[in-house]
Amino acid sequence: MRLDKFLKVSRIIKRRTVANEACDTDRVSVNGRVAKASYDVKPGDKVEITFGEKTLKFVVNEVKEHVAKDEAAQLYTVVKE
Numbered sequence: 001m002r003l004d005k006f007l008k009v010s011r012i013i014k015r016r017t018v019a020n021e022a023c024d025t026d027r028v029s030v031n032g033r034v035a036k037a038s039y040d041v042k043p044g045d046k047v048e049i050t051f052g053e054k055t056l057k058f059v060v061n062e063v064k065e066h067v068a069k070d071e072a073a074q075l076y077t078v079v080k081e
Helices: 003-009 016-024 069-075
Strands: 028-030 046-051 054-060 076-078
Touching (some): 003 069, 069 076
Antiparallel strands (some): 046 054
């Protein structure tokens, strides 16, 4: 699944266009490398997103095309460092 779609499906970012824009402006990195929106997300990937001064780090648990709102948080685990 594309990175921008995963960010939308997992409800980390509300809209896919916003997720795509975040990727295009180099605010998203996967496994320590800046990633484009077309990056293929896999379980175990470590994703880091910068929102202004805040940074969200998480590990992908599983990838699903469609997820209910209450199950979206199970797709990833937030990492605190």
